[in-house]
Each structure stands twice: as structure tokens, then as C-alpha cells.
Amino acid sequence: MVSVSVSGGSTFQAAAPLLALSSLSPRPLRYAVLGAGFAGLSVTWHLLKLCPKDVPIRIDIYDEAGIGGGASGVAGGLLHPYSPKVKLLWKGAECWAECLKLLSVAESALHPKELDSEMDECQNMNELIVLRRGILRPAISSKNLVVLKENAQNGLDSCRIETIDEDAARNLVPELYVPLNTAFYMPQAVNINSQRYLEALFIACENLTKETSTSGFGHKELYLQKKSIDKLHGLEGTYDAVIVCLGAKMVMLPELAGKLPLRTCRGVVAHFQLHDDISNAYPGLGPSILSDAWLAIRGPRSLYMGSTWEWKSTNSSPEVSEEESSRAVAELLPKVSAIYPSIKEWSFIRARGGLRAMPPLTPHGSLPLMGCIDEIVRHNSSCKYWVFGGLGSRGLLYHGWLGKLTAQAVLSCNDELIPSELTSWKKIMNS
Incomplete structure (x- = not known):
């Protein structure tokens, strides 16, 4: 039997030392x-x-x-095993594999019989946990391009990296700006509704x-x-x-x-939508985008943009004031416009914030x-x-x-x- 209590009023006996894991344990x-x-x-x-x-x-x-x-609930949900330089992260293969297992567990719990077809995905974007649409990262500087090309050689088979030109990138996302005619596409990466x-x-x-x-x-x-x-x-x-x-x-x-050894950092994520009277919608199965800011796509007319970095903040509230929202949009919008100019046709809906715990840098x-x-x-x-x-x-x-x-x-x-x-x-x- 499962009990979910929100009262917090349960009382227990005094705890004994941690018991050996066997059927002889006298209590839970x-x-x-x-x-x-x-x-x-x-x-x-x-x-x-x-x-x-x-x-x-x-x-x-x-x-x-x-x-x-x-x-966690505010996170943009762009999931892949690489650093911003498209370099495989520490234990990236193990982390990627286990995360996919948990995502499968969650999907089975919520939608045990749901068919994962492209039509279902387009129609039920807001209901899905995992949007299997890939992630695209345009190269935005010569230094960035060299690093990305070098590191793209060492990708995982289960989350490969494809080097594509501007035409191929625009086939995925029309009107995308690819300044150096090169983008890096991870077709198996996913976008999670956190x-x-x-x-x-x-x-x-x-x-x-x-x-x-x-x-x-x-x-x-x-x-x-x-x-x-x-x-x-x-x-x-x-x-x-x-x-x-x-x-x-x-x-x-x-x-x-x-x-x-933790530092706190508040991040704000902005939600944008496209009005029904504008025909230039995001492609139904177009990938999310990584750049100086990221775009997490939730549908042809809904996306999330993030995120900001406010170091040493102690504000953990998900609620964002009008002033903080304005600052976040002013910071994020130019970064997104640099690679996706069509964002200027989209309208800001709301923002949410979260306080992250940032660990120290190690080798x-x-x-x-x-x-x-x-x-x-x-x-x-x-x-x-x-x-x-x-x-x-x-x-x-x-x-x-x-x-x-x-x-x-x-x-x-x-x-x-x-x-x-x-x-x-x-x-x-x-x-």
C-alpha cells in the first residue's frame, strides 16, 4: 500500500543502528x-x-x-552527454544510459500505452515527458568552430554528433542563422518537460x-x-x-x-509563444537549439528560452517579478536573435526562476x-x-x-x- 501524506505528522520509535539487509530485520x-x-x-x-x-x-x-x-522543475530539460564545447562529460556514457532508463520508467508510469509516433508528438506536445527532436548547436566563432570540430570526433554511438552545413541546418530550422556555415546536430538528444x-x-x-x-x-x-x-x-x-x-x-x-564548497546561482527561464495570426511557426519536429542562450522547443508555437546567471543569490522562489522578467528577457533575447532572428515575432508570456547549487571546478x-x-x-x-x-x-x-x-x-x-x-x-x- 502507498500512502502519500502532506501533513508531516507521523511519529516513529527511536531509530536503531542501520540493520543488515535481510529478512531477519524486525522493523522497516x-x-x-x-x-x-x-x-x-x-x-x-x-x-x-x-x-x-x-x-x-x-x-x-x-x-x-x-x-x-x-x-529542477524550472530546468529547460535539454539532455545530452556533452559540455558546451561538445566534449564528452565526465562519465558521460554511464550518466546518459542511466538517465534514459529513468526517462523510460517515467514515461511508462504516465503513458503506459502511448504510441511514440510523430503525429502523436505534434498533437500532444504539452502532455509528453520526452520530446525526441534532437539538439542543434551552430558554431558562432572561429575558435568555437575549431574546438567543436575536434571534440565532435569522440561522441557516443548512442548520442552521436553530426557536422552539418547551413543548408542542412536550415532544413531542420528554417531561417536559422549559421554564421560559419557549420552546425553540430545531435539527433538522439532529447528535450525533457522537467x-x-x-x-x-x-x-x-x-x-x-x-x-x-x-x-x-x-x-x-x-x-x-x-x-x-x-x-x-x-x-x-x-x-x-x-x-x-x-x-x-x-x-x-x-x-x-x-x-x-557550493555557490548559489539564480537562473531565470522565459516562456515565449507565437500568436495564431502569425504563420511562421517553428517546425513541428524541429530540434531545440544550444548557443549563448538555449531554446527548448515545446511545440510549433511554444518555446522556453534560458537562462540567466545571478551569482550569490539567495532567492529560491520560482516566482519572478516584472522587473526581473524584463532584465532576463533583455539579456536573453539578443543572444537568441543572433542565431534565430524569427524570435522577434514571438511574444513573452511569463518567466520562472530557480536557485542552482554550483559545485567547484575540478580536473x-x-x-x-x-x-x-x-x-x-x-x-x-x-x-x-x-x-x-x-x-x-x-x-x-x-x-x-x-x-x-x-x-x-x-x-x-x-x-x-x-x-x-x-x-x-x-x-x-x-x-
């Missing part, structure tokens, strides 16, 4: 996942999926804004809980607690483990403030923070504390594989299952 394993964005829902899914069938488990997801209420994806992934978690609970094995429970967590110590005596997946908000917890790029943080929280209970955060602007790519690794580490209580590149930050902070 109890986990708190803080945050219902990309990181939190991936961890939740994998905890349910990887926990042995004969072991009872209870998971409470805490998020005062609900599913996708933070930066909010809808997160809602569907939560439904998948509910369904998995139902399936495992009715199979005659260990009882599974899943609860959504729509309440904020002001301090981690308030959870002691309740859970076997607490997994902090709060993104930028984790730096505001008193136990973690000043102890994580492998900007990598998320992961691992057990008992030594940072400094508590006196048997509860184990973990962190999975700092996904930055690539949270959608990283969340599947790294959520799986986090769940494996939590279930086995073994920090060493996480790649050292993602836990080395602890040594640096403690040095």
Missing part, C-alpha cells in the same frame, strides 16, 4: 530524502528498486514546495511501492511530506539514514552552512558533491547522514546514475561505492 528500514527534485526522486526510485524484496522499507520525501517545486518528468517519476515510485508491497515480500511505504526541514538534528531518533538532496537550500541548513569538470557527511553534521545518534547535491546546470544528466550510486551506498552503508572524484571535496574541506 527508515529513510528520509530531503528534496523532491532530480536528485531526491532518483535516490528514492533506486532505494525502492535496489532494496532486497524481503526487506521492509519506509521512505519519507520532504519538500515544502512539493514535487519539482525547486530549480516538471512533468518529475511528477511521472514520483508516480513510478508510488507504483513500485504498490507492486513490491503486494508481492508477498517486504512491506514498502512511501510518503511525501510537504514540510520544510530547518535543521538536520531534528530528524535524529527517527531514521536510519537521511539523504540531503536539497540543492541550493542545503547551504542554509545550520549543520551544513559554510561547510560545503574532471564541475562535479556534484556526494558521500556520507556524519563528520560534518557531528551528531550523537545512530542515524547516518548523506549528501547528494551541487548538480549545477547538468542535474538532469547526472541525476540518474549518481542517484543509483547514492542509493547503493546508503543501503550498504558504504561510502566507498561512490567514485572518489565525488567525495574528494570532504578531504579538501577538512584540510
Whole structure:
């Protein structure tokens, strides 16, 4: 049975040390996942999926804004395994493969019988989770062109990069401006409706809980607690483990403030639509576009433009004032117009904002923070504390594989299952 509680009023007995995963466990394993964005829902899914069938488990997801209420729900959703220079990211193949698996899980939960035909996609753009339309990146400078050409040689077979000329690019997007007659096309890249994806992934978690609970094995429970967590110590005596997946908000917890190498950055995404009386619509299956700003296409007359970068912001609200909207559009519109001049015919509808947690730069790029943080929280209970955060602007790519690794580490209580590149930050902070 699945219970979804928004009251936050459940009471538990005092937690014992983390038990061995066997049918001899006298009570359910109890986990708190803080945050219902990309990181939190991936961890939740994998905890349910990887926990042995004969072991009872209870998971409470805490998020005062609900599913996708933070930066994850605002994300543009352009998914591919490459950096802006079209260079394969750290563990790009693993992250890409696991993310596609989670997308399939979410699609099956929301549309188990939906046919993925081109006609269906055109007619149901707003209902789909994954828009399989590819991503196009025009080269905009000579330096940019050289770098892109060099790195395009090392793409994945499952997400290849095609070098195309201006004519081929304009066959995909009429009136596109390709200043150097070269663009890089990723036909297998996808555009995700982030909010809808997160809602569907939560439904998948509910369904998995139902399936495992009715199979005659260990009882599974899943609860959504729509309440904020002001301090981690308030959870002691309740859970076997607490997994902090709060993104930028984790730096505001008193136990973690000043102890994580994260910077906050607010980003604003603008929604544009084309009036019905204008015939110059975006091609029905045309790709989304990457450049100095990105265009995430949601249909022939609907697209999202992003995003801005406001460093050191503490504003996590998705609501955007008229003044902030005007600044964002003034910043983004010239960048988009430089490669898609037809955007001038489109009308601004609204803007949404999100606060991202940006990790430090490492030799492998900007990598998320992961691992057990008992030594940072400094508590006196048997509860184990973990962190999975700092996904930055690539949270959608990283969340599947790294959520799986986090769940494996939590279930086995073994920090060493996480790649050292993602836990080395602890040594640096403690040095």
C-alpha cells in the first residue's frame, strides 16, 4: 500500500543502528530524502528498486514546495552527454544510459500505452515527458568552430554528433542563422518537460511501492511530506539514514552552512509563444537549439528560452517579478536573435526562476558533491547522514546514475561505492 501524506505528522520509535539487509530485520528500514527534485526522486526510485524484496522499507520525501517545486522543475530539460564545447562529460556514457532508463520508467508510469509516433508528438506536445527532436548547436566563432570540430570526433554511438552545413541546418530550422556555415546536430538528444518528468517519476515510485508491497515480500511505504526541514538534528531518533538532496537550500541548513564548497546561482527561464495570426511557426519536429542562450522547443508555437546567471543569490522562489522578467528577457533575447532572428515575432508570456547549487571546478569538470557527511553534521545518534547535491546546470544528466550510486551506498552503508572524484571535496574541506 502507498500512502502519500502532506501533513508531516507521523511519529516513529527511536531509530536503531542501520540493520543488515535481510529478512531477519524486525522493523522497516527508515529513510528520509530531503528534496523532491532530480536528485531526491532518483535516490528514492533506486532505494525502492535496489532494496532486497524481503526487506521492509519506509521512505519519507520532504519538500515544502512539493514535487519539482525547486530549480529542477524550472530546468529547460535539454539532455545530452556533452559540455558546451561538445566534449564528452565526465562519465558521460554511464550518466546518459542511466538517465534514459529513468526517462523510460517515467514515461511508462504516465503513458503506459502511448504510441511514440510523430503525429502523436505534434498533437500532444504539452502532455509528453520526452520530446525526441534532437539538439542543434551552430558554431558562432572561429575558435568555437575549431574546438567543436575536434571534440565532435569522440561522441557516443548512442548520442552521436553530426557536422552539418547551413543548408542542412536550415532544413531542420528554417531561417536559422549559421554564421560559419557549420552546425553540430545531435539527433538522439532529447528535450525533457522537467516538471512533468518529475511528477511521472514520483508516480513510478508510488507504483513500485504498490507492486513490491503486494508481492508477498517486504512491506514498502512511501510518503511525501510537504514540510520544510530547518535543521538536520531534528530528524535524529527517527531514521536510519537521511539523504540531503536539497540543492541550493542545503547551504542554509545550520549543520551544513559554510561547510560545503557550493555557490548559489539564480537562473531565470522565459516562456515565449507565437500568436495564431502569425504563420511562421517553428517546425513541428524541429530540434531545440544550444548557443549563448538555449531554446527548448515545446511545440510549433511554444518555446522556453534560458537562462540567466545571478551569482550569490539567495532567492529560491520560482516566482519572478516584472522587473526581473524584463532584465532576463533583455539579456536573453539578443543572444537568441543572433542565431534565430524569427524570435522577434514571438511574444513573452511569463518567466520562472530557480536557485542552482554550483559545485567547484575540478580536473574532471564541475562535479556534484556526494558521500556520507556524519563528520560534518557531528551528531550523537545512530542515524547516518548523506549528501547528494551541487548538480549545477547538468542535474538532469547526472541525476540518474549518481542517484543509483547514492542509493547503493546508503543501503550498504558504504561510502566507498561512490567514485572518489565525488567525495574528494570532504578531504579538501577538512584540510
